[in-house]
Structures are given as structure tokens and as C-alpha cells.
Amino acid sequence: MGIAIRKTKAELGLADLYQTARKFLPGGDEVSAVRSAAFDRFNAVGLPHRRIEAWKYTDLRGQMKEAKRLASLPDDAAKAKAREAQDLFAGAGFRRLMIVDGAFVTELSDLANLEPGLTIHAMADALASDQPLLSQRLGAVVPEDDPALVLNTALAGNGVVICVAPGTALARPIHVAFVTTNWVATSMFTRSLVNIGGGASATIIETHQGPDRSDYQVNTAMQLVVGDEARIDHIKVTREGDGALHVASLLANVGARASFNQLGFVLGGAVVRNQLFLRLAGEGTVADIKGASLLKGAQHADATLSIEHAAAECQSRETFKAVVDDTARAVFQGKITVSPGAQKTDAKMMSRALLLSDEAEADSKPELEIFADDVQCGHGTTTGAIDEELRFYLMARGIPAKEAEALLIQAFVGEVIEGAADERVKGALTDLMLGWLGRRE
Incomplete structure (x- = not known):
């Protein structure tokens, strides 16, 4: 039936x-x-x-x-x-x-x-x-x-x-x-x-x-x-x-x-x-993939990757950052597949999420699927709040709490922005980040 x-x-x-x-x-x-x-x-x-x-x-x-x-x-x-x-x-x-x-x-x-x-x-x-x-x-x-x-x-x-x-x-x-x-x-x-x-x-x-x-x-x-x-x-x-x-x-x-x-x-x-x-x-190709999400309100943002190493001696790096405020939700899914014959593959994947409220959510699911035996592959993920010791360090030097938090968020996202080769792109992305921070209550 x-x-x-x-x-x-x-x-x-x-x-x-x-x-x-x-x-x-x-x-x-x-x-x-x-x-x-x-x-x-x-x-x-x-x-x-x-x-x-x-x-x-x-x-x-x-x-x-x-x-x-x-x-x-x-x-x-x-x-x-x-x-x-x-x-x-x-x-x-x-x-x-x-x-x-x-x-x-x-x-x-x-x-x-x-x-x-x-x-x-x-x-x-x-x-x-x-x-x-x-x-x-x-x-x-x-x-x-x-x-x-x-x-x-x-x-x-x-x-x-x-x-x-x-x-x-x-x-x-x-x-x-x-x-x-x-x-x-x-x-x-x-x-x-x-x-x-x-x-x-x-x-x-x-x-x-x-x-x-x-x-x-x-x-x-x-x-x-x-x-x-x-x-x-x-x-x-x-x-x-x-x-x-x-x-x-x-x-x-x-x-x-x-x-x-x-x-x-x-x-x-x-x-x-x-x-x-x-x-x-x-063979011999290098891939560098970076991403950042700045989320607030009830936003939902999903970054999903599927990367196939189909040839030998290729390198890939994946770095994703999410800053999540209010009740927003960030999702990262990354899968690296190393095909048979893709020896000497070098692949590493990292996802990090920074939660700015108790209601914020981040889900991360990294995966490796390897069919070759001479490879270097790894993945990692972290989720947490702003480091209170670092915030206290900045506040102890006269920086107000909100500005101290903004500086730590800038440093967190900055690694992704620095991945842009063009200085004009870096400047535009930095301005967007600063604008987002300025609109936070």
C-alpha cells in the first residue's frame, strides 16, 4: 500500500x-x-x-x-x-x-x-x-x-x-x-x-x-x-x-x-x-573558505558545506565564525569527503560560535568521510559566551563594558575579514561589522 x-x-x-x-x-x-x-x-x-x-x-x-x-x-x-x-x-x-x-x-x-x-x-x-x-x-x-x-x-x-x-x-x-x-x-x-x-x-x-x-x-x-x-x-x-x-x-x-x-x-x-x-x-589545488554570521532578533542562518577532494595533494581550510544575539540561531554543517586516490590530502575545518544571550543557539555538525590512507584531516567546533576575564581585563583599563564587548567581538570576527585579499573588501566588511555592533542595544 x-x-x-x-x-x-x-x-x-x-x-x-x-x-x-x-x-x-x-x-x-x-x-x-x-x-x-x-x-x-x-x-x-x-x-x-x-x-x-x-x-x-x-x-x-x-x-x-x-x-x-x-x-x-x-x-x-x-x-x-x-x-x-x-x-x-x-x-x-x-x-x-x-x-x-x-x-x-x-x-x-x-x-x-x-x-x-x-x-x-x-x-x-x-x-x-x-x-x-x-x-x-x-x-x-x-x-x-x-x-x-x-x-x-x-x-x-x-x-x-x-x-x-x-x-x-x-x-x-x-x-x-x-x-x-x-x-x-x-x-x-x-x-x-x-x-x-x-x-x-x-x-x-x-x-x-x-x-x-x-x-x-x-x-x-x-x-x-x-x-x-x-x-x-x-x-x-x-x-x-x-x-x-x-x-x-x-x-x-x-x-x-x-x-x-x-x-x-x-x-x-x-x-x-x-x-x-x-x-x-x-591535483595540487588549494582552497581557503571562510564565513561569518552576525545574527540578532529571531534570525536563522545556515552555512552548509560539502567539499570533495577528488585528486591528490590538495589542501583545504574552512573557518566559520558566528556571533549570535537575542533568540537568533546559527547553523554550521561541513562535510569533507576524500575520494579514493586523493592521497596527500590536507584538510582542516573549524567552526566557532559566540553566544551573546541565554536564548541564542548555535548548532554545529562537522563530518569527515575518508577513502584514502595517506591524508591529514581534522575538524573542531567550539561554542561559548564572551570570555569574562578578557572583558574584565579591558574594563580594568578604563574601557566601558559595552565597548569592551564590542572589541572582543571585533577580534573574534576579524580573522574571517582578514581572509579577504582586497583591502577595499576588508574595509567594507569592517564597516558592516561596526554598523551591526552599533545597532546592538
């Missing part, structure tokens, strides 16, 4: 959304087939919930009460709001690309005088020309059974495609700014692809922001294909509105003797989940 799974209001709404949207989403027969297969997989399992191990701390089925209608293409008023939106890196000289309400807006993007070897165009154009939605070069790194990702595959309408030719070194960082302007709650599904050729180097900065008092929903994915001996620095700053639900997937396949550096910074959003699926596919 079969057991029928009862669909929630949100799952039924997503099914209706797909049936309506599939008629006008970009792409020909091949892309439509990919979308249809992806939605069938989602429809079979529904929204992720706590009985799914990878989502045990973030029950999206319970947290997502309803599906919002897809955001309309930005009109002149929306573009004007986006133009006026605070630019975290204003004056830094970065090349800014604007994604407004889920659509790539060329007239607001800096597309003039592209460096030789750099091409940029809208994902909607790539889909309209019937290119497959998923990069075939990513292979097994795409977790086809992840419900959030397959839903993104089914409904993604736009985003940006960035290609850096082999041997090209971009001196100017690229800032992809995702801005939500609509006060009426809507949903946005975006997909982006960044292809870094062999021997090339680039810095990609991704920011997400939107209005407070609007329970809009974001499901975004970015694919990174990094060639041999290439270098990429990826920085993601999540500062959505206080009612937003934000789910993001970063999918990276990295070649041999490459350098992969990723830094995530979370401040805004009611529910945030940033998940990274990283495959070190070539």
Missing part, C-alpha cells in the same frame, strides 16, 4: 507557479526538458525538512508558509530604486553588474570597456539560445537531489554569465549586485555561471539586499568552473531585508594547481541558507 505525502500550501503554490511560469521562462526544447526533469524531482520530495539529514537544522517546509508569485520585470520605478540603493563598494572602482528583482539590467550595469578576454551577458540570453541550464563540465558536483537546487533549475529565469579567457588576469573586481526593490512580497529565482579559464584570475563579489518588512523569497545559484592554474576570489555578502527568506547554492568545480578562495558574510534576512558544493578535481 503506497503512502501519499501531503503537500503543504507552499508546495502546492510552487507547483502552480511552475505550471504558469514554464510558458514564458527562457529556453527552447533542451532547456525546457531540463526544467521539467528538475521540477519532477522536486515534486517527488517537496520542500526540505528536518528528516532530511542535510536540512535537519533548517526545516524549510515549516519555515516557508506559502509560495510568492514571481517578481515582474523591473519597470522604470524599480530601476530608479535600484540605482539609488546603497552600494557597499561605492567608490571602490569595481565593475558593477545589476540584477534587479531577478532580472539582469544592462543599462544599470558597467559593461563599457571590457578587458580583453572578458565577456559578460545575461543568463536569459544564454537560455534563449537553448544552451543547457547546467554546465556539463560540473559533472557530479551538482547534487541533483538537493530540493532547493532542483527548484532553482526549474524556475531560474535570469542571472549573469561571466567568462574569463585562459591566461587573463582581471585587475578590476566584478561586483554582481542583487537588489530587490518590490515591497509586495514576491519570489526570485536566479542562476549565474562564471567560467575562469586556465591560468586566469578574477575576483567576483556577490551582494544581496532588499527592503525590510517584506517577506520576499530568494532562491539563487551560481556555478563556478575554474581551470587549471587559475585563481578565483569569491566574496558573498548577504544583507537581505528583515523578513526575507534567502537560499543560495554555490557550485564550484576547480582544476589542478588552482587557488580557490571563498568568503561569506551574513547580516540580514529572516531565514538564510548558504550552501557550497565544492569539488577539487585536479
Whole structure:
């Protein structure tokens, strides 16, 4: 006797959304087939919930009460709001690309005088020309059974495609700014692809922001294909509105003797989940992954990593910090898999949480899965309150209690901020941290 799974209001709404949207989403027969297969997989399992191990701390089925209608293409008023939106890196000289309400807006993007070897165009154009939605070069790194990702595959309408030719070194960082302007709650599904050729180097900065008092929903994915001996620095700053639900997937396949550096910074959003699926596919590659979450109120932020060492002599370092105030909740899940043949792997993972109230919560679940015998792997996790001896030491030197606490928090988060190679990025992240500290009561 079969057991029928009862669909929630949100799952039924997503099914209706797909049936309506599939008629006008970009792409020909091949892309439509990919979308249809992806939605069938989602429809079979529904929204992720706590009985799914990878989502045990973030029950999206319970947290997502309803599906919002897809955001309309930005009109002149929306573009004007986006133009006026605070630019975290204003004056830094970065090349800014604007994604407004889920659509790539060329007239607001800096597309003039592209460096030789750099091409940029809208994902909607790539889909309209019937290119497959998923990069075939990513292979097994795409977790086809992840419900959030397959839903993104089914409904993604736009985003940006960035290609850096082999041997090209971009001196100017690229800032992809995702801005939500609509006060009426809507949903946005975006997909982006960044292809870094062999021997090339680039810095990609991704920011997400939107209005407070609007329970809009974001499901975004970015694919990174990094060639041999290439270098990429990826920085993601999540500062959505206080009612937003934000789910993001970063999918990276990295070649041999490459350098992969990723830094995530979370401040805004009611529910945030940033998940990274990283495959070190070539020998001798080095990956450095850092993240920090500054949470207050009833925020929920989940950082989930799945890192596969698929080749020999690769090194990875993962360092995550969370500062949790009020009744907020921080989640860290990290899994390192060392494949057979990936000898001489050197992988270390650390998660630390600083709880500022008795009601704050931090959950940490590091994992190692090793199928090779000549490796150095380790993980650790700590959770605790501010060190009273250190606070007393500062107060004994005339520093008020609140300022002493702020200094200790700055020192705690500073290790992550220092992981940014660009001084302008460090300065912007420091300003965000100081602003968060200044708003604490």
C-alpha cells in the first residue's frame, strides 16, 4: 500500500507557479526538458525538512508558509530604486553588474570597456539560445537531489554569465549586485555561471539586499568552473531585508594547481541558507573558505558545506565564525569527503560560535568521510559566551563594558575579514561589522 505525502500550501503554490511560469521562462526544447526533469524531482520530495539529514537544522517546509508569485520585470520605478540603493563598494572602482528583482539590467550595469578576454551577458540570453541550464563540465558536483537546487533549475529565469579567457588576469573586481526593490512580497529565482579559464584570475563579489518588512523569497545559484592554474576570489555578502527568506547554492568545480578562495558574510534576512558544493578535481589545488554570521532578533542562518577532494595533494581550510544575539540561531554543517586516490590530502575545518544571550543557539555538525590512507584531516567546533576575564581585563583599563564587548567581538570576527585579499573588501566588511555592533542595544 503506497503512502501519499501531503503537500503543504507552499508546495502546492510552487507547483502552480511552475505550471504558469514554464510558458514564458527562457529556453527552447533542451532547456525546457531540463526544467521539467528538475521540477519532477522536486515534486517527488517537496520542500526540505528536518528528516532530511542535510536540512535537519533548517526545516524549510515549516519555515516557508506559502509560495510568492514571481517578481515582474523591473519597470522604470524599480530601476530608479535600484540605482539609488546603497552600494557597499561605492567608490571602490569595481565593475558593477545589476540584477534587479531577478532580472539582469544592462543599462544599470558597467559593461563599457571590457578587458580583453572578458565577456559578460545575461543568463536569459544564454537560455534563449537553448544552451543547457547546467554546465556539463560540473559533472557530479551538482547534487541533483538537493530540493532547493532542483527548484532553482526549474524556475531560474535570469542571472549573469561571466567568462574569463585562459591566461587573463582581471585587475578590476566584478561586483554582481542583487537588489530587490518590490515591497509586495514576491519570489526570485536566479542562476549565474562564471567560467575562469586556465591560468586566469578574477575576483567576483556577490551582494544581496532588499527592503525590510517584506517577506520576499530568494532562491539563487551560481556555478563556478575554474581551470587549471587559475585563481578565483569569491566574496558573498548577504544583507537581505528583515523578513526575507534567502537560499543560495554555490557550485564550484576547480582544476589542478588552482587557488580557490571563498568568503561569506551574513547580516540580514529572516531565514538564510548558504550552501557550497565544492569539488577539487585536479591535483595540487588549494582552497581557503571562510564565513561569518552576525545574527540578532529571531534570525536563522545556515552555512552548509560539502567539499570533495577528488585528486591528490590538495589542501583545504574552512573557518566559520558566528556571533549570535537575542533568540537568533546559527547553523554550521561541513562535510569533507576524500575520494579514493586523493592521497596527500590536507584538510582542516573549524567552526566557532559566540553566544551573546541565554536564548541564542548555535548548532554545529562537522563530518569527515575518508577513502584514502595517506591524508591529514581534522575538524573542531567550539561554542561559548564572551570570555569574562578578557572583558574584565579591558574594563580594568578604563574601557566601558559595552565597548569592551564590542572589541572582543571585533577580534573574534576579524580573522574571517582578514581572509579577504582586497583591502577595499576588508574595509567594507569592517564597516558592516561596526554598523551591526552599533545597532546592538
